[in-house]
Amino acid sequence: MSGGIEAAGDIATGALMGRAFESRAGEGGGDAHGHGLCLNCGTALIGDYCHACGQGGHVHRSLASIGHDLLHGAFHFEGKIWRTLPMLVLHPGALTRRYISGERARFVSPLALFLFFVFLMFATIHATGDELETPENMTATGQNQTRQQLDTAIAETSKQLAAARARHADDQMNLPHGDVITLEATVKSLKRQRDSGVNGGTNGSGTHVNTGWPMLDKGIQKTRANPALALYKLQSSAYKYSWALIPISVPFVALLFLWKRRYKLYDHAIFVTYSLSFMMLLVTVFTRGLEISAPGWILGLMLAFAPPVHLFAQLRGAYELRKRSALWRTVALSIFAFIALTLFAMLLLGLGLME
Numbered sequence: 320m321s322g323g324i325e326a327a328g329d330i331a332t333g334a335l336m337g338r339a340f341e342s343r344a345g346e347g348g349g350d351a352h353g354h355g356l357c358l359n360c361g362t363a364l365i366g367d368y369c370h371a372c373g374q375g376g377h378v379h380r381s382l383a384s385i386g387h388d389l390l391h392g393a394f395h396f397e398g399k400i401w402r403t404l405p406m407l408v409l410h411p412g413a414l415t416r417r418y419i420s421g422e423r424a425r426f427v428s429p430l431a432l433f434l435f436f437v438f439l440m441f442a443t444i445h446a447t448g449d450e451l452e453t454p455e456n457m458t459a460t461g462q463n464q465t466r467q468q469l470d471t472a473i474a475e476t477s478k479q480l481a482a483a484r485a486r487h488a489d490d491q492m493n494l495p496h497g498d499v500i501t502l503e504a505t506v507k508s509l510k511r512q513r514d515s516g517v518n519g520g521t522n523g524s525g526t527h528v529n530t531g532w533p534m535l536d537k538g539i540q541k542t543r544a545n546p547a548l549a550l551y552k553l554q555s556s557a558y559k560y561s562w563a564l565i566p567i568s569v570p571f572v573a574l575l576f577l578w579k580r581r582y583k584l585y586d587h588a589i590f591v592t593y594s595l596s597f598m599m600l601l602v603t604v605f606t607r608g609l610e611i612s613a614p615g616w617i618l619g620l621m622l623a624f625a626p627p628v629h630l631f632a633q634l635r636g637a638y639e640l641r642k643r644s645a646l647w648r649t650v651a652l653s654i655f656a657f658i659a660l661t662l663f664a665m666l667l668l669g670l671g672l673m674e
Contacts, residue, residue, distance in 0.1 A: 355376070357369035357371065357372065357374055357376070358374070359372050359374040360372045360374075364376045399425065399426055399427045400427055400432075402425060402426060403426045403427040403432060406426070407432070407593060407596060407597055407600075408597065408600075410632070410636065411593060411594070411597060411629060411632055411633035411636065411637070412632055412633045412634065412635055412636015412637045412638075413636045414426060414593060415589055415590050415593050415633060415636065415637035416636060416637050416639070418589060418593075419585075419586050419589050419637075429588075429589050429592035429593050429596065430592060432592075432593070432596045433562075433565075433592050433595055433596045433599075436596045436599040436600050436603070437558070437561045437562075437599060439599070439600075439603055440599045440600075440602050440603045440606075441554075441557075441558050443603045443606045443607060444554070444606055469509055469512055472509050473506060473509045473510060476502060476505050476506050476509060477506055479502055480502040480503060480506060483502055553667055553668070556667045556670050557667055560663075560666065560667065560670065563663060563666060564591075564595055564659065564663055565588065565591055565592055565595065567659045567662055567663055568591045568595070568655075568656070568659045569584060569587050569588050569591050571652070571655035571656075571658070571659060572587040572590060572591055572652065572655075573587050574655075575648050575651060575652065576638065579638075582638065586637075590633065590637050590638075593633070594629070594630065594633055597629055598626065598629075601621070601622075601625055601626070604621070605618055605621065605622060608621075626653070626656075627649055627653055630649045630652055630653065630656075631645055631646065631649040634648050634649060634652070
């Protein structure tokens with residue numbers, strides 16, 4: 320129940336943040352008076368909105384207006400979402416081209432749509448990932464699991480030590496034996512790890528990683544000591560830094576059009592942002608499909624064919640390419656996308672391990 324409420328809150332937050340990045344072009348004024356003075360800057364009104372600062376001519380002052388603003392931002396997006404979403408799924412190339420050409424009031428901006436689907440995707444993952452509810456719970460769980468595994472390893476090693484001592488009990492020379500010394504050292508090391516509660520890892524080996532980078536070594540030891548918490552931090556980092564996928568991906572798209580000077584970095588950024596929005600929507604649908612136990616073959620086909628087909632359609636429509644040109648760029652962009660995701664994953668790992 321709490322997970323569903325938090326997920327709904329994440330979705331609403333995403334919509335409101337997207338709304339903050341969305342321009343008010345094309346909105347209707349509703350019950351604005353269209354005369355008098357602007358309450359914000361004092362300019363004489365000649366329409367539903369002030370032509371100097373953009374504030375609406377009519378200002379609500381009631382509790383109901385707060386609820387209206389929340390629903391308006393979270394579920395309506397001024398009606399643009401219902402025009403943008405079908406275009407994003409079925410005609411992504413036309414959507415990209417039309418937005419770049421200047422049709423801004425008709426569609427949700429790429430950044431607003433991206434922010435909304437980021438929140439929607441992670442809210443869906445959060446709702447289905449009950450085992451990662453809070454860092455505190457995960458820390459306790461990870462510590463208990465590590466302690467239990469260390470206790471098991473200590474008990475087994477102690478049995479081996481007792482058997483080794485029994486084998487050498489009749490040795491009259493009373494010389495130290497290698498197997499006994501090794502087992503004694505292992506038991507002491509395991510007990511020290513259990514008592515300290517750190518650097519034990521889940522395998523109880525107690526080995527330390529030495530990369531020559533102290534911060535990275537420390538992060539790796541923390542991950543081994545509590546992998547559940549590390550996974551939570553990785554998810555949180557992906558949530559916070561998902562925007563980094565845009566600047567990481569834009570140069571790869573630009574490489575495909577180096578000799579076409581009519582297309583600028585801005586055009587590629589719009590293309591990438593709309594494309595990432597669709598991919599996040601796809602992940603959201605896939606996650607929901609897993610939750611409701613949808614047929615595996617359907618989900619498999621969706622993951623295998625939806626991304627390249629969407630890329631092909633968006634490339635061909637946005638850049639007005641022929642089929643052959645769009646096809647080879649789709650193949651190249653699919654490879655570039657894998658590289659971009661790898662770079663993004665490395666960024667997340669670096670940030671997460673060194674926190």
